Amino acid sequence: MSETMKAAVLHDVHDMRVEQVPKPEISTERDVLVRVRSVGVCGSDVHFFERGVIGKYRLNTPTIMGHEAAGDVVKVLDESCGLQPGDRVAIEPGYTCRRCEFCKSGRYNVCSDVVFLAAPPVHGAFCEYLAWPSDFLFKLPDSVSFDEGAMIEPLAVGLWAAKRGGVEAGDCVAVLGAGPIGLLTLQAASAEGATRIIVSDLEDGRLELAGHFGATDVIDASESDAADTVMELTGGRGVDVAFECAGAVPTLQMAMRVVRDGGTVQLVGMPAEQHPEIPLYEIINRELDVRGLFRYVNCYPPAISLVATNRVRVEPLVTHHFDLDEAPEVMTFVHERRDGVVKAVISP
Ligand SMILES: [Zn+2]
Ligand SMILES: [Zn+2]
Structure with a gap:
């Protein structure tokens, strides 16, 4: 009989x-x-x-969840891959065909042959062991912990958002939504040179974190019309780049309102509504760039450098730790945002 390991397998909704x-x-x-x-x-x-479903991915077969992972190498077949047992690595969760026009032109995030952790039917990382290609594993310096290594994945999203959004030195940006991705987009925009960073959210605790991470202005969107406030803060001009990080239609509409003429609305979150009302004439007449985003491209090495040099701090995002045995309860814990959870980490 082959060897076994422990894993948290999602059999069905709530199961x-x-x-x-x-x-x-x-x-x-x-x-x-x-x-x-x-x-x-x-x-x-x-x-x-x-x-049990996200976009085109549907849970049709029991699947191990989890895609933000770090660990240590225990076995390699060919040491010329650059890794050896004992190396600590961050795991980039999607590997691609490496042959299509998109892979070859450096846009492998839109390769249709991607194998992505925890995108059913591909198993994820809520388990003890993963077999993964060496070119999508990235060595962690000793100063970077496994928890920080796991946070490289959401940081890669934030970094890609800042790059896609075209943030330039001296820019004024708005980050709408201060969940883990918003807080990392904020730090990535700062690393890319944004000097004024306005963050809005509905939760105090998250706005406080945004302040710690370098937001220059925070707006409690539950108390005021956040779009009006952004316009006031920018003297009526609006921001160079507005990041929609809440995955909600009202924040998407707000992003359109607070971006300056000729500016960029960078979509980061995924609203549940597929056909939201969008002011088309504004996009045309004010020449707005509205940009999509899917995962990230070549962001692991720079993200690891940013963490290793303390230019971006991911550790404070990790508010809760759990064992693999607790994984089912953790899903509900995070869903209900109990105890002010920002990011929960499981240690298999
Ligand atoms: Zn490809
Ligand atoms: Zn994720």
Whole structure:
């Protein structure tokens, strides 16, 4: 009988079980076996737990959740891959075909042959071991913890948002929504040179964190018309780049209102409504750039550098720790945002 490992498997909506599953084996020369040490719980894991579907991905077969992971290498078949047992690594959760026009032109995030952790039917990282190709594993310096290594994934999203949004030195930006992705987009925009960073959210605790992370202005959107406030703060001009990080239609509409003429609305969140009302004439007449975003491209190395040099701080985002056995309860804990949770991390 083959070896087994412990994993948190989502069988159906609200039905996650911690059980023994076959331990993965490495077979090709590019594969590396990683002992998973830290995995962040993402909104998408919770969404699968609650709804069983995200966009084109549907839970049709029991699937291990989790895609924000770091661990240490336990086995390699070919040391020329640049990794050896004992190396600590962050795991980029999607590997691609490396052959199509998008992979070759450096836009591998839109490769249609992607294999992405915890995107059913591909198993994720709420488990003890992962077999993963070496070119999507990135060594962590000793100064970067496993928890920080797991946070490289959401940071990669924030960094890609800042890059896609075209943030330039001296820019004034707005980050609408201060969940984990918003807080990391804020820090990434700062690292890219934004000097004025206005953040809005409905939760005090998150706005406080935004202040710690370098927001120059925070707006409690539950108390005032946040769009009016942004316009006042910018003397009626608006911001160079507005990041929609809440995944909600009102914040998307707000982003359109607070961006300056000729500015960029960078979509980061994923609203549930597929056909929201959008002011088309504003986009045309004010020449707005409204840009999509899907995951990230080549963001792991710079994200790791930013954390290693303390230019971006991810540790304060990790507010709660759990064992793998607790994974099913953690889904509900995060869904209900209990105890002010920002990011929960599971240690398998
Ligand atoms: Zn995620
Ligand atoms: Zn490809």
